[in-house]
Amino acid sequence: MESPILKILNFSAYYGELEILKKINLDVYKNRVTAIMGPSGCGKTTLIRCINRMHELTPGARVSGKIYLEGEDIYEMEAIILRRRIGMVFQKPNPFPMMTIYDNVIAGYKLNGIRISKDQMDEIVERSLKATFLWDEVKDHLNRKGTFLSGGQEQRLCIARALAMNPDILLLDEPTSSLDPRSTAHIEDLIGELKKRVTILLVTHNIGQAARVSDYTAFIYLGELIEFGPTAKLFTAPDDRRTEEYVSGKFG
Amino acid sequence: MLVNGVVRVRKSQQPVRERTQFRILRDKLFRYVVFLLSFLIVTPLIVILYHISLKGLKVVSWDFLFSLPKPAGEQGGGIYNSIVGSIYLVSLGFIFSVPLGVAVGIYVSERKETLLAKLTGQLSSVMQGVPSIVVGIIVYCWLVLPFRTFSALAGGVALAIMMVPLVIKATEETLNALPSSLREASYTLGVSYSRTVLKVLVPSALNGIITGILVSVTRVFGETAPLLFTSFGSQYLSYSILKPIDAIPLRVYTYAMSPYPEWHDLAWGASFVLATIVVTLNILTKVIQRRWKVRF
Numbered sequence: 001m002e003s004p005i006l007k008i009l010n011f012s013a014y015y016g017e018l019e020i021l022k023k024i025n026l027d028v029y030k031n032r033v034t035a036i037m038g039p040s041g042c043g044k045t046t047l048i049r050c051i052n053r054m055h056e057l058t059p060g061a062r063v064s065g066k067i068y069l070e071g072e073d074i075y076e077m078e079a080i081i082l083r084r085r086i087g088m089v090f091q092k093p094n095p096f097p098m099m100t101i102y103d104n105v106i107a108g109y110k111l112n113g114i115r116i117s118k119d120q121m122d123e124i125v126e127r128s129l130k131a132t133f134l135w136d137e138v139k140d141h142l143n144r145k146g147t148f149l150s151g152g153q154e155q156r157l158c159i160a161r162a163l164a165m166n167p168d169i170l171l172l173d174e175p176t177s178s179l180d181p182r183s184t185a186h187i188e189d190l191i192g193e194l195k196k197r198v199t200i201l202l203v204t205h206n207i208g209q210a211a212r213v214s215d216y217t218a219f220i221y222l223g224e225l226i227e228f229g230p231t232a233k234l235f236t237a238p239d240d241r242r243t244e245e246y247v248s249g250k251f252g
Numbered sequence: 253m254l255v256n257g258v259v260r261v262r263k264s265q266q267p268v269r270e271r272t273q274f275r276i277l278r279d280k281l282f283r284y285v286v287f288l289l290s291f292l293i294v295t296p297l298i299v300i301l302y303h304i305s306l307k308g309l310k311v312v313s314w315d316f317l318f319s320l321p322k323p324a325g326e327q328g329g330g331i332y333n334s335i336v337g338s339i340y341l342v343s344l345g346f347i348f349s350v351p352l353g354v355a356v357g358i359y360v361s362e363r364k365e366t367l368l369a370k371l372t373g374q375l376s377s378v379m380q381g382v383p384s385i386v387v388g389i390i391v392y393c394w395l396v397l398p399f400r401t402f403s404a405l406a407g408g409v410a411l412a413i414m415m416v417p418l419v420i421k422a423t424e425e426t427l428n429a430l431p432s433s434l435r436e437a438s439y440t441l442g443v444s445y446s447r448t449v450l451k452v453l454v455p456s457a458l459n460g461i462i463t464g465i466l467v468s469v470t471r472v473f474g475e476t477a478p479l480l481f482t483s484f485g486s487q488y489l490s491y492s493i494l495k496p497i498d499a500i501p502l503r504v505y506t507y508a509m510s511p512y513p514e515w516h517d518l519a520w521g522a523s524f525v526l527a528t529i530v531v532t533l534n535i536l537t538k539v540i541q542r543r544w545k546v547r548f
Contacts, residue, residue, distance in 0.1 A: 052440060059365075084442035094433035097546045098455050108441040111451050147547050158437070165441060 005030040005168060005199050006051065011065035013046050013055060020046045022223045033191055033200045035214035035231065037207060043223040044203045048171045052086040053079045087162030088171040092178050093154035095146045102142040104157055105129060108165040128160040132190060152183025156190065170194065172202045188213050207247055211235050219243045301527065308524020311517050321487050324512055331522050333489040334503040338473065341483055341499055344408025345472055349415035350465055357423025358449060373424060379417040385477040387413050392481035404497040407483025414478060415468040422464020426457040459544040463537055470533040474526060476501035500526045
């Protein structure tokens, strides 16, 4: 039996009167890749935005139910402390344009005013860039602004920036949807490597991607969690007819 | 049938071709008109600069720039006190307006939905349209009458009032143009709201904010009206904040209004210096705009 690092219990999310997520129950296991898939607008992005409490920044947003991170209710925690433990990477790469590559990686420390020595910073930058296989490509340009990077490199820089904070969980919100196939393959390989050190929640509308990289898959449809289980089972012998139709491409 | 068909196609193409020619012609005409209009606008500007340079360069010398005005009737004399005064006044305006304008700009952009922010944004647009002489009179009532003296302080405040709306608008608009992904990137690293604004958003918007500040500095450098009732002007070199102080536009005004032809020459010289400063600031603004451009 695997141990859940994140437990989502009876969780609902709303924008004003609109119920986006309906009573979701989901366990996320440590050092595993959990894919959340579903058609556009099903609420999958809202779900991960609730996990690091970004959802509540939207006016009119509200939630009910509980989410526990290693037994702690995340809505009892300070949001800024929670977000340091749960990193996030977005659809579109968003490195800080006014910072150098080095500063982008270490941004979580600098912006938060966390004081660490130069040696520690160097080490964190190198480790994070190596973890995303970006080190060899940028090690001679660390003090340049990241504007010359390709989309795929920018996205890996954003992952490195999140990893630098040493998070427990990494949320990836369709991290490859704005990338070309080669960069996509690169990121997918990277996800396989990263799960050794961090739990990954991956939102994707790409069924193939969920099948390729994840250990567990959750299928969300119209705000409801239809099915959750090991990826292999979900794709070969799903319990629900809707899951079967979705993974076989009949809708979505 | 086939022949008929072909013939029919050719016939129907004919009017299309004519219309295309008409469109090409209209397109050309449009280009000429646009060119002509821009030419009409640019020509007087070039003539003005040429005229000022022609009349001003004869007067401008080392002595003109670094000596004080002389009483009427004496030869020579310069505008050193006016140059110092202008820099003094604009610096005061800068010190008063920039922190305030940037802070208010941040507020207006960050709290768009609040009534106060909407009101402030609207009012600062209105402020840009207030005639500068009115600003001068207002500051006269606020700072000259109570102190019973014209002063550099009053002049600086008057210029600051001219600058603040420009700085607010520049800050607000540049911040508004930043993509929301930037803010989210900061939040997801656990950065607090205040640090996100001060260390991520404002630095990313710095290019636009500095451009706005430079535009406002350039603009008030040439202002005469708000200074007439506030800093008033002076024959002497002064560094005191509570005494009247000269400025280049005031010196131009004094000399140009005088009955002496040699003073008229000095007015041209001062105008040339002023124009040079304004053009330089303009070029500087463009350079900064280009070099510090933040690409997303």
